[in-house]
Amino acid sequence: MGRHSCCYKQKLRKGLWSPDEDEKLLNHITRHGHGCWSSVPKLAGLQRCGKSCRLRWINYLRPDLKRGAFSPEEENLIVELHSVLGNRWSQIAARLPGRTDNEIKNLWNSSIKKKLKQRGIDPNTHKPISEVEKDKPTRSSNDHNKSPSSSAATNHDFFLEKPSDFSDYFGLQKLNFNSNLSLCTMVPEPFSPGNMVGSAFQAPVCVKPSISLPQDNSSSSVSGGPNWEFQTNNTFDNGGFSWSIPSSSVVKPNHNFEEIKWSEYLNTPFFNGSTVQSQNSQQIFIKSEADYLGKVSNVTDPWSQSQNENPATPEASDVFSKDLQRMAVSFGQSL
């Protein structure tokens, strides 16, 4: 194994990327795809290692990145997902369209952690700090960070076995599904320059189950059972691209979270993507994170299929102008 070979190479640029470098990389990938990342810098005329190019593309240049501030809905979703997945940022990012693992990780470390602590919630265990204090002799709160894959199950079993208490432990109010967060869950076609340039993307399957994030000191109560509204107008236009979404795949749940059985929760597009599952699924309490992850492992992970992504969601209006400019450059369009 050892270190990546690029680390040994000298004369490679490091640090912030210049606009010129960005343009070279963007143009190269737009025209040829990235192929083998280690060959990208050479082909694109960059004095960077392939790893650096890959990161720059994933975290900044990808045309489908959302950018801009995180919405309360997104923040809450991150908290929810973190309570189940731990520090698996890439898996969390896979469920937030247009967001990168790096971005989410930064948000978590700089903002969300702090907010949870202020509310008396331990960000590692998602339990009340007082409770964590009691547990200290037997369980380290750092376990979570150090080894999410091994320790998260322990920490998160707590939630998984007690779904009805689930949201209470975030110091957040119960979720409801009335707002507008979109979750892209499936991207049917691989990314390729061919399907980017001058043609319509195959849209991801997007769902809109969002949770309206409980604001501080507010409580949400939403009436209504698990009624899913299917959107019919799923074609949207963004910067000259036409993306259409199969109507059967886009749902706008109208759900009172309190009434959702845990199994339903897991079966919603909120977690599993694609389409709405049965409304009468059996109630299953998952006993371990491994079990949980097994259940959702069939989920298509759109953002981890890095080449499969599709640009943005209908809410992508907050794409920065510079990104639009880049897209315009790439795709030969004027914005």
Add this chain to the structure above:
DNA sequence: AACTAATCCAACCGCTTTTGG
């Protein structure tokens, strides 16, 4: 205006996992 502290975030580092010969 100048300085310091706090915050944010892009990028790097190093480890693990996956892939292909």
Add this chain to the structure above:
DNA sequence: GCCAAAAGCGGTTGGATTAGT
């Protein structure tokens, strides 16, 4: 099955920016 390269991932760092004094 073994090995090396590539890819993926999470933790950390350092520079830029913002807020406070």
